[in-house]
Amino acid sequence: MNYSSRTKMNRGLVYLVLTVLLIICVIPIWILLVNATRSTPEIQQGISLIPSNNLMVNWKNLTNRGFNIWRGFLNSAFISVSVTILTVYFSLMFAYAIHVYDFAYKKFLYGLILVLVMVPTQVSIIGFYKYMSMLNLLNSYVPLIVPAIAAPGSIFFAMQYLESSIVKELIEAARIDGCGELTIFHKIMFPIAKPGAVTMGIFAFVGSWNNFFTPFVLISKMKKYTLPMLVQTLRGDVYRTEYGSIYLGLAVSIIPILIVYILFSRYIVNGIAMGSVKE
Amino acid sequence: MREESRFIDKLKTYIVYAGPTTFVFFTVIILPFLFGIYLTFTSYDGISNSHNLVGFANYIEAFKDTKFLASFLLTLKYVLYTVVFTNVIAFLFAYILTSGMKGQNFFRAGFFTPNLIGGIILGFIWQFIFSKLLVYIGNNFNIPIFSTSWLADPVRAFWTLVIVSVWQNSGYMMVIYIAGFMNVPKDLLEAANIDGANAWRRMVNVIIPMMIPSITICLFLTLQRGFMVYDVNLALTKGGPFKSTELISMYVYNQAFLSQKYGVGQAQAFVLFLVVALVSVIQVYFSKKMEVEA
Numbered sequence: 260m261n262y263s264s265r266t267k268m269n270r271g272l273v274y275l276v277l278t279v280l281l282i283i284c285v286i287p288i289w290i291l292l293v294n295a296t297r298s299t300p301e302i303q304q305g306i307s308l309i310p311s312n313n314l315m316v317n318w319k320n321l322t323n324r325g326f327n328i329w330r331g332f333l334n335s336a337f338i339s340v341s342v343t344i345l346t347v348y349f350s351l352m353f354a355y356a357i358h359v360y361d362f363a364y365k366k367f368l369y370g371l372i373l374v375l376v377m378v379p380t381q382v383s384i385i386g387f388y389k390y391m392s393m394l395n396l397l398n399s400y401v402p403l404i405v406p407a408i409a410a411p412g413s414i415f416f417a418m419q420y421l422e423s424s425i426v427k428e429l430i431e432a433a434r435i436d437g438c439g440e441l442t443i444f445h446k447i448m449f450p451i452a453k454p455g456a457v458t459m460g461i462f463a464f465v466g467s468w469n470n471f472f473t474p475f476v477l478i479s480k481m482k483k484y485t486l487p488m489l490v491q492t493l494r495g496d497v498y499r500t501e502y503g504s505i506y507l508g509l510a511v512s513i514i515p516i517l518i519v520y521i522l523f524s525r526y527i528v529n530g531i532a533m534g535s536v537k538e
Numbered sequence: 539m540r541e542e543s544r545f546i547d548k549l550k551t552y553i554v555y556a557g558p559t560t561f562v563f564f565t566v567i568i569l570p571f572l573f574g575i576y577l578t579f580t581s582y583d584g585i586s587n588s589h590n591l592v593g594f595a596n597y598i599e600a601f602k603d604t605k606f607l608a609s610f611l612l613t614l615k616y617v618l619y620t621v622v623f624t625n626v627i628a629f630l631f632a633y634i635l636t637s638g639m640k641g642q643n644f645f646r647a648g649f650f651t652p653n654l655i656g657g658i659i660l661g662f663i664w665q666f667i668f669s670k671l672l673v674y675i676g677n678n679f680n681i682p683i684f685s686t687s688w689l690a691d692p693v694r695a696f697w698t699l700v701i702v703s704v705w706q707n708s709g710y711m712m713v714i715y716i717a718g719f720m721n722v723p724k725d726l727l728e729a730a731n732i733d734g735a736n737a738w739r740r741m742v743n744v745i746i747p748m749m750i751p752s753i754t755i756c757l758f759l760t761l762q763r764g765f766m767v768y769d770v771n772l773a774l775t776k777g778g779p780f781k782s783t784e785l786i787s788m789y790v791y792n793q794a795f796l797s798q799k800y801g802v803g804q805a806q807a808f809v810l811f812l813v814v815a816l817v818s819v820i821q822v823y824f825s826k827k828m829e830v831e832a
Contacts, residue, residue: 273639280631280649281648287652288651288655305674352559353555357556373822374815376762378571384570385794386569386572386573386574389573406567408558409563423721469655469657471658509663513655516655524647525643
């Protein structure tokens with residue numbers, strides 16, 4: 260076997276392995292979408308990778324059982340969009356400040372954030388709950404949205420990202436040209452950080468959209484339920500036998516995320532690495 | 539005088555940039571966290587309004603709890619496997635998908651997809667896969683290992699958790715490793731090539747040292763996610779069969795909220811936090827030390 264046909268074979272093998280792995284990654288999601296179009300007996304009988312024709316029946320079953328899935332959809336969308344905007348803006352701002360200015364307690368702040376990323380929700384949730392009930396904020400979206408201003412995970416990411424992409428000379432040059440500090444942040448840093456910002460935004464959106472635990476503890480009014488909470492009630496009594504409808508409910512809750520991802524995936528797969536003018 | 543005005547200037551910029559975040563940090567993270575720690579020294583049961591200080595009683599009870607220690611050991615095993623598998627797989631994906639092959643962005647996007655699905659939904663789909671799809675395949679193609687549901691067997695149920703976690707997290711770590719690979723200076727690799735270094739030598743002596751920052755982040759994230767995992771555990775195995783797969787987060791949660799032993803559960807959660815913080819800080823410290831400049 261000569262050299263070039265061997266590399267061709269190797270390459271073929273690599274593609275084969277990658278394709279198999281790709282199928283493993285996507286097939287559970289595909290099964291979910293397919294099951295949303297199948298009837299309950301069909302699902303219980305076995306597996307199919309081809310959509311069936313029971314979608315409308317499932318939809319009727321899903322929407323006729325006393326709760327409004329559109330309402331949950333809007334609730335989730337409102338929370339997730341607000342969280343995304345606040346997280347991206349304030350995390351970048353905080354990370355930028357830590358990078359560009361020399362604070363006396365810079366290292367301490369960095370360490371503090373590193374530790375805060377590790378605080379399990381379980382440790383602080385009761386304290387948070389008591390505190391919110393004191394402020395009369397139970398069943399309100401404020402405790403779900405405002406904490407997004409301080410998201411240690413995003414700040415950690417933003418600091419890592421800015422470390423590789425921020426050029427101090429650029430900022431100094433802007434200062435000498437008479438730019439105000441906030442103008443520098445908005446006009447110079449933001450465009451440079453855009454790929455990182457989009458990536459952070461997607462993570463924030465997905466995280467908030469999928470968040471089950473916090474709303475579950477804080478929200479008790481059905482009208483204010485988020486989508487994952489409704490999905491969880493789907494698994495309760497009324498739907499126990501309606502597998503098709505349950506899968507449709509699950510499908511409805513992941514489709515927005517798939518759309519956001521398809522629109523922005525190029526930022527994720529390239530984004531983190533793309534810096535600014537740095538060579 | 540000048541020193542003073544400089545200090546005020548700095549304070550002003552700090553308040554403008556970091557003020558809102560610092561304020562929210564203190565009110566929504568640090569205060570409830572400290573309050574939680576305070577509660578570990580009380581007889582609080584989660585419901586009543588009054589409670590007494592009990593000193594270290596909760597901690598003593600926490601360490602006397604053999605189920606807690608068993609769950610902790612299981613979690614350590616789980617963390618070890620998920621951290622190793624996730625990082626090795628993600629690193630290999632990233633290596634192959636930065637080699638300039640055709641369609642690499644398509645593959646990257648595909649491998650990342652599992653990360654988009656939330657824990658509750660994830661558990662539901664994988665339950666279907668382990669108890670229906672694999673059993674179906676096992677019975678029809680005569681593969682004995684799949685012919686009964688993995689979720690019904692304590693040992694295999696543990697592995698379902700590892701498999702699903704690795705499946706979910708590899709894509710995320712891959713993206714971070716890809717960024718790392720793209721930051722390895724090309725001229726260094728060329729120089730190594732000219733010096734006659736083969737692929738393996740280039741990997742060990744050039745690429746890996748340049749990738750330490752990415753490895754630091756990925757180890758940190760996988761460690762932290764591993765210790766904290768809750769929703770996959772809840773939705774996939776619910777801790778079963780026979781409570782054999784109750785990882786530490788779930789154990790602590792059940793202890794506090796279901797058994798009403800709030801003080802003990804909270805004390806155990808705090809011990810968990812200390813262990814995670816210690817492990818992570820040590821890991822980050824040593825990885826930072828290994829970093830090199832190009």
